[in-house]
Amino acid sequence: MMELTRKGEYAIRGIVYLAQQPAGKVSLISEIAQATEVPQTFLAKIFQSFAKLGLINSSRGTGGGFILGRPASSITLRQVVEAVEGPIMPNRCLLGTGSCERDGHCRVHPVWKTVQSHVVGILDGVTIEELASK
Amino acid sequence: MMELTRKGEYAIRGIVYLAQQPAGKVSLISEIAQATEVPQTFLAKIFQSFAKLGLINSSRGTGGGFILGRPASSITLRQVVEAVEGPIMPNRCLLGTGSCERDGHCRVHPVWKTVQSHVVGILDGVTIEELASK
DNA sequence: ACCTTTAAGACCAGTTTAGTCTTTTTATAA
DNA sequence: TTATAAAAAGACTAAACTGGTCTTAAAGGT
Numbered sequence: 001m002m003e004l005t006r007k008g009e010y011a012i013r014g015i016v017y018l019a020q021q022p023a024g025k026v027s028l029i030s031e032i033a034q035a036t037e038v039p040q041t042f043l044a045k046i047f048q049s050f051a052k053l054g055l056i057n058s059s060r061g062t063g064g065g066f067i068l069g070r071p072a073s074s075i076t077l078r079q080v081v082e083a084v085e086g087p088i089m090p091n092r093c094l095l096g097t098g099s100c101e102r103d104g105h106c107r108v109h110p111v112w113k114t115v116q117s118h119v120v121g122i123l124d125g126v127t128i129e130e131l132a133s134k
Numbered sequence: 135m136m137e138l139t140r141k142g143e144y145a146i147r148g149i150v151y152l153a154q155q156p157a158g159k160v161s162l163i164s165e166i167a168q169a170t171e172v173p174q175t176f177l178a179k180i181f182q183s184f185a186k187l188g189l190i191n192s193s194r195g196t197g198g199g200f201i202l203g204r205p206a207s208s209i210t211l212r213q214v215v216e217a218v219e220g221p222i223m224p225n226r227c228l229l230g231t232g233s234c235e236r237d238g239h240c241r242v243h244p245v246w247k248t249v250q251s252h253v254v255g256i257l258d259g260v261t262i263e264e265l266a267s268k
Numbered sequence: 269a270c271c272t273t274t275a276a277g278a279c280c281a282g283t284t285t286a287g288t289c290t291t292t293t294t295a296t297a298a
Numbered sequence: 299t300t301a302t303a304a305a306a307a308g309a310c311t312a313a314a315c316t317g318g319t320c321t322t323a324a325a326g327g328t
Contacts, residue, residue: 028304028305029304029305030304044305044306045306045307047305048305048306048307051305051306058304058305058306059304059305060303060304060305060306061302061303061304061305062302062303062304063303063304064303064304064305065304065305066305
């Protein structure tokens, strides 16, 4: 239960690699893929998601590539994970006859709410800068 | 990310239903399935998992059916969820070149460890008795 | 014997995962 | 202005997982 997929793993590896590069350095997807041992085309898709969210900036053509869009200290592990895996949401509704919203007496719902807020809190407390530091 | 599957939802519904029955009452799978609105054959499989772990006792033939194998107060939500979904394990290894075990400098690993222990702790703190109470 | 009930296992359609491949767009350089 | 370099976009795919169904077997009761 609750496993991060490879996409999530690759996403973290990729952005941490970027954070470890010298300031201002632009990295090619081929370079990042090789260094992180991630299939290049798959990583490219992941980085497109990042770019759309502004976590990284991309540029095309000669001299193009990827670079962090914000300081690594302002990017949290949660943002990275949610960028590719979607929101952290352990709770769909349980118990009783209908959906949780319909009949409000669901006893399990608050438990999943608690789980969610703990996980979110932990992942929000970790920055890419921390992960990138030697 | 981190979603409970239907199997997990159904598992909780089913065992909570059992916990809500009068002490000593044996319930048929057909009855439980109808009451919880879960497909009967699917629920039967889930209950087989429970039976193997001793969470419930089953008996065949006329007058047979299912009954809790232990007091509801001694069955935790974690046990129920893990019985059908497997262990709560958010961490496969990330970062670096090899697996987390090989090169021990993985920075993300301890984060997932923390997540895991929090989630386990929360689910261990909730009993089926609590969930079954009106 | 016959009926009732769970157990076990084969089977299956649909979705998700983990990618690949091709084409297009954008930017630079000769 | 043409060639080249790079990311963007989208179609495609094999394998695994989800969410079941169906059939047969086993065990217990009458």
